[in-house]
Amino acid sequence: MKKSLKSLLNLTAFELDRLSKFLYVLIGLTFLSNLISYIVTPMRYISRMNEYMSTQSASSQQALEYYNRFSFYNAIDTVWIAGPIAIGISGFLFYAVFIWYREWMGKNTFAYRLLMLPVPRMHLYFSKLIVIYLGIFSLITTQIVSLFIGFQIVSAIVPGEWFANVNALQAIQMNPLFIYIIPVEPMYFLGVNGIGLVFIIVLFTLILMERSYSIKGIFMGIVYGAAALAISLFPMLISDIFQNQYILYDSEIILILTFILTLIAITSILVSRHLLTKKITI
Amino acid sequence: MTKYSKLFSILTICLLTLVGFTFYQAQAESVRPKVELVTEEGQAEELDLLYFLGNVHGYDSYRNNYNTTFEYRNGEMHYFDDLSILQKVDFNFTPRMNRYTEDYRSFMRGKSRQTDHYTETDEYLLYTGMHSDVNWRQFNDNSLTISLLDKETNEETAQEVHLTGGSYQSVIAAYLDYPSLTLVTQALDEDSTNNWLIYSYDLENPQDEIAPVINSKHTLGSPTIQLSDSQSKTGRYLSFRTLEPGETDEYDYVLNHTTSGYYVYDTVTEELKEVPSFEEGETVVLTEAETILVGNDLEDDIVWSEWNFEDDSLTEQGTASMVTPTIGRVQVHYYDYTFNQGLQLINGRIYAFEEDYVEDMSRPLFQVIDLDSFDTVFSGYIGVETNLDTSQAELVVYEYSLDYLLN
Numbered sequence: 001m002k003k004s005l006k007s008l009l010n011l012t013a014f015e016l017d018r019l020s021k022f023l024y025v026l027i028g029l030t031f032l033s034n035l036i037s038y039i040v041t042p043m044r045y046i047s048r049m050n051e052y053m054s055t056q057s058a059s060s061q062q063a064l065e066y067y068n069r070f071s072f073y074n075a076i077d078t079v080w081i082a083g084p085i086a087i088g089i090s091g092f093l094f095y096a097v098f099i100w101y102r103e104w105m106g107k108n109t110f111a112y113r114l115l116m117l118p119v120p121r122m123h124l125y126f127s128k129l130i131v132i133y134l135g136i137f138s139l140i141t142t143q144i145v146s147l148f149i150g151f152q153i154v155s156a157i158v159p160g161e162w163f164a165n166v167n168a169l170q171a172i173q174m175n176p177l178f179i180y181i182i183p184v185e186p187m188y189f190l191g192v193n194g195i196g197l198v199f200i201i202v203l204f205t206l207i208l209m210e211r212s213y214s215i216k217g218i219f220m221g222i223v224y225g226a227a228a229l230a231i232s233l234f235p236m237l238i239s240d241i242f243q244n245q246y247i248l249y250d251s252e253i254i255l256i257l258t259f260i261l262t263l264i265a266i267t268s269i270l271v272s273r274h275l276l277t278k279k280i281t282i
Numbered sequence: 283m284t285k286y287s288k289l290f291s292i293l294t295i296c297l298l299t300l301v302g303f304t305f306y307q308a309q310a311e312s313v314r315p316k317v318e319l320v321t322e323e324g325q326a327e328e329l330d331l332l333y334f335l336g337n338v339h340g341y342d343s344y345r346n347n348y349n350t351t352f353e354y355r356n357g358e359m360h361y362f363d364d365l366s367i368l369q370k371v372d373f374n375f376t377p378r379m380n381r382y383t384e385d386y387r388s389f390m391r392g393k394s395r396q397t398d399h400y401t402e403t404d405e406y407l408l409y410t411g412m413h414s415d416v417n418w419r420q421f422n423d424n425s426l427t428i429s430l431l432d433k434e435t436n437e438e439t440a441q442e443v444h445l446t447g448g449s450y451q452s453v454i455a456a457y458l459d460y461p462s463l464t465l466v467t468q469a470l471d472e473d474s475t476n477n478w479l480i481y482s483y484d485l486e487n488p489q490d491e492i493a494p495v496i497n498s499k500h501t502l503g504s505p506t507i508q509l510s511d512s513q514s515k516t517g518r519y520l521s522f523r524t525l526e527p528g529e530t531d532e533y534d535y536v537l538n539h540t541t542s543g544y545y546v547y548d549t550v551t552e553e554l555k556e557v558p559s560f561e562e563g564e565t566v567v568l569t570e571a572e573t574i575l576v577g578n579d580l581e582d583d584i585v586w587s588e589w590n591f592e593d594d595s596l597t598e599q600g601t602a603s604m605v606t607p608t609i610g611r612v613q614v615h616y617y618d619y620t621f622n623q624g625l626q627l628i629n630g631r632i633y634a635f636e637e638d639y640v641e642d643m644s645r646p647l648f649q650v651i652d653l654d655s656f657d658t659v660f661s662g663y664i665g666v667e668t669n670l671d672t673s674q675a676e677l678v679v680y681e682y683s684l685d686y687l688l689n
């Protein structure tokens with residue numbers, strides 16, 4: 001194995017070890033919360049059906065006409081599913097900041113030891129970036145696995161004649177939330193993850209600016225972040241600039257946006273490299 | 283390797299799950315219902331000009347929905363789901379616009395996406411849209427953009443014209459017989475009521491400002507006027523009908539409207555004449571090129587006659603049996619600005635459309651009549667063949683049009 005790749009792998013494995021507790025908590029929370037949804041939602045439906053049949057002296061068919069069949073979609077369109085996803089997204093946003101600051105804010109200035117390692121400093125940067133994305137993809141994987149297990153649980157709980165014939169995949173495809181976080185529509189999935197990646201790369205640059213220039217760095221970071229945001233929003237303003245709503249085709253706006261985001265990501269990595277190798281202080 | 287085991291395990295699980303999910307999804311049976319053209323009489327090729335968008339909505343219980351949007355063109359169904367993401371974002375839900383943006387992408391840049399704003403002939407593609415149609419922040423100041431694309435040379439010429447005679451003008455149709463252009467607009471009158479204005483313009487003699495040749499409301503004296511908009515927009519004649527308020531309720535609310543007359547406008551002589559009416563049955567008026575066809579609608583049959591604009595003579599041509607007593611005679615409300623849109627006369631064929639229902643399921647019907655023999659050369663419907671466990675599937679056809687230059 002090449003020495004530089006080995007050092008990157010070592011650092012990534014090290015960062016993953018440090019992330020693992022946090023990640024396991026999020027995975028556990030996702031499974032637990034989803035499990036509640038897979039059990040509570042169909043149970044509540046069954047109880048409502050039974051109650052309707054007993055209070056109204058109605059047949060199963062009449063109750064079905066009133067409440068409709070229960071589908072797996074009903075079990076996954078709940079806060080118990082959306083909640084852990086929201087916690088996971090905000091958790092990793094927090095971790096993207098924490099992953100840098102803990103090197104300086106810990107009991108010992110661990111940053112000193114990390115920066116003195118005989119490896120390229122950008123390996124530190126990339127190991128942190130990789131591990132955050134590995135964590136995000138672990139949660140996505142957890143969600144996918146959970147949904148297919150959940151389908152078995154829900155179909156076992158709900159009586160066959162009350163269960164709508166919608167399979168796990170159809171239910172996933174119908175839920176608008178999953179279009180963005182699960183590769184139901186690969187281009188949406190790549191788009192959302194691409195925007196997220198650029199966001200984290202820019203965030204890393206802002207953190208390194210603050211670490212390099214202290215108070216002055218905060219202002220530099222605000223200006224840099226605002227500039228990156230303004231440039232990213234530029235394609236949406238083209239129609240206003242030209243006073244013509246149809247001056248660009250929507251596909252062209254997407255291609256321009258992709259180009260701009262790529263440019264922002266490359267610029268941010270280059271700025272981060274400069275800061276990390278030349279400016280950062282311990 | 284032990285220190286990397288966690289890293290590689292997580293990486294492997296993630297990759298396997300994501301690849302597995304993508305593969306499973308690709309392999310899974312498609313949930314979309316299939317849509318097909320069912321021929322009951324004649325040849326399906328007769329309907330090759332037909333161009334429409336449709337949507338099938340299937341459901342088996344509350345919230346378990348399946349939606350499939352498709353486009354029918356060149357005699358085939360094209361499913362929206364099969365388009366790439368970039369094609370999807372450029373997709374127009376007006377079918378002819380898709381062909382224009384595909385074939386004349388550069389010309390279409392900066393122009394609105396409303397079918398009414400385009401007229402196509404074998405030689406030209408004409409755009410007539412107000413400034414405010416493309417600049418949504420701009421107040422409609424009655425400034426019109428006229429752009430003409432010469433299909434052979436790919437040369438585009440643009441002109442700016444100010445329309446007088448009404449405010450808040452919007453172009454409803456433009457009829458082209460190069461270099462003569464007849465514009466039909468809707469505008470607000472001085473009393474803020476809707477009105478039809480007709481303008482005549484010479485594309486080879488640009489003007490800064492034009493005044494209407496006809497102010498329909500003043501000429502016809504009716505508060506409600508509707509236009510029968512031909513698909514080809516190259517004919518010499520335009521037909522209108524006037525409506526009068528019928529019964530009113532105790533609050534003076536108009537309960538119904540009755541047709542008070544049919545009129546034809548000659549774009550060459552700039553004259554407007556009333557079409558003779560029939561003693562029995564409704565009237566339908568279709569125009570193409572130099573022909574004005576007047577139909578006496580007897581429900582199961584329509585007796586077609588050719589009307590001579592010059593001498594007012596009506597010559598019976600033949601009787602066409604309609605597959606249903608209502609096909610082609612789409613119900614029009616007084617607030618609609620067009621009528622006759624379920625019947626179109628193109629290349630010597632009458633195309634009729636109807637939104638039919640069978641067992642609560644929508645089933646769009648089509649009929650094509652040959653004007654030489656007045657025989658039905660096609661009749662059929664759009665059917666849904668579903669592989670879902672659906673108790674119902676709804677089919678909606680919209681933006682139905684006949685792309686007469688498609689072949």
